[in-house]
Amino acid sequence: MSHLTYDQSKTIATKTILILAVITVFEVLFALLGKGYLVEGFHIPHWITGGVMIVLSIVKAYLIVYEFMHMKYEVPGLVKTVLLPTLLLVWAIIAFLAEGDYWNNSRARVKNPVPAQTEVNN
């Protein structure tokens, strides 16, 4: 339950949706800029654009969960039981991406590899 008045919560909701919209527009423009669509011949390394996108997406997730879903106004125990388990995903992401990378690097050592891109047979 929030202790905010009706008008206060209305203002917060409007502010939050505007911030979310601005972040989304920025993400798309930054992705297109990084890939050279906006300025001829101008590119940003993929790891920079990717990193910025991931950080901004986490900011968006924070805003949705904390403001729209009212997590900010719940008691700390509830917040912990919901958010702490998601930390397990950090390892899942690291482990599985590393595994995928390993499969890719093992390609040359496989006897009959499935080709990454298959020939077209009509």
Add this chain to the structure above:
Amino acid sequence: MASASIEHAHEHTQQGSAWAGGKEPFKASYGKLMMWYFLLSDAFTFSGFLIAYGALRFSMPTWPVPDFVFSTFPGGFHHKPLLFVTVMTFILLASSFTMVRAVQEGHQENKRGVVIWMLLTIVGGLAFLGCQAWEWNTLIGGEHMTVKVNPFGTHTETGVYLEGDGHDVKKGDTFQPGMSYLIHKHDNEWAPLKYKVTEGPNAGVEKSQAFGPKAFGALFFFITGFHGFHVLSGVAFLLIICLNSATGLYVNRKNGYEMVEKIGLYWHFVDLVWVFVFLCFYLL
């Protein structure tokens, strides 16, 4: 009479120990708490899918470039990278905002406000589903991508095309590694273009376009489909709760418009998942 006895029972349990019942853990009602834990488990399901996407993508030497794959826009527009999905994202964000407003009107016990804002949310949900239907239709019907066939390939070498496809590629066009292409179908037959490698150890060799990683189509349709199914069931629940609000069912309830709050949690979660689907499929 009945309400007086309920009040009495309530008072009684308040005096008991923490194990006597009547106390809400985390100061949240049973329904709301369980909605949170359901959403947590659903978050793990979606994470499993998206992590599988990441692992398979990392296991491939090439992957279709998203701003090449998703560049069509209704009305026959092409080469508008990411424009349509940005519109879809905005529709879902807007419906999340209208949902927040419905919950706030519920706190005010304003029936009219709840119904109006919920109806707007339903419209947003349906608009999003319509957009997704158009996107799928374009990919399946126009570009012939299916769960098993992915016509979006990516070059790994530098080269020059020996023929054109009558769409975007002309004879003599050059390309670099990392550039994606779409294999078209002519008269129901795949028509991969022939090209000559111009640099590297294979220089001078003639090759033709190959299909992209098969997993791409399956992952795309499965994950966006699973999300779309969440949106669809969300719309169904929104409709039910909107009708219940309109008939005045929640006016006399002890917890008022809490059902609106619960479906609100679910709806924001669908929006939250889209943030990460948008990130993995379209931005990265």
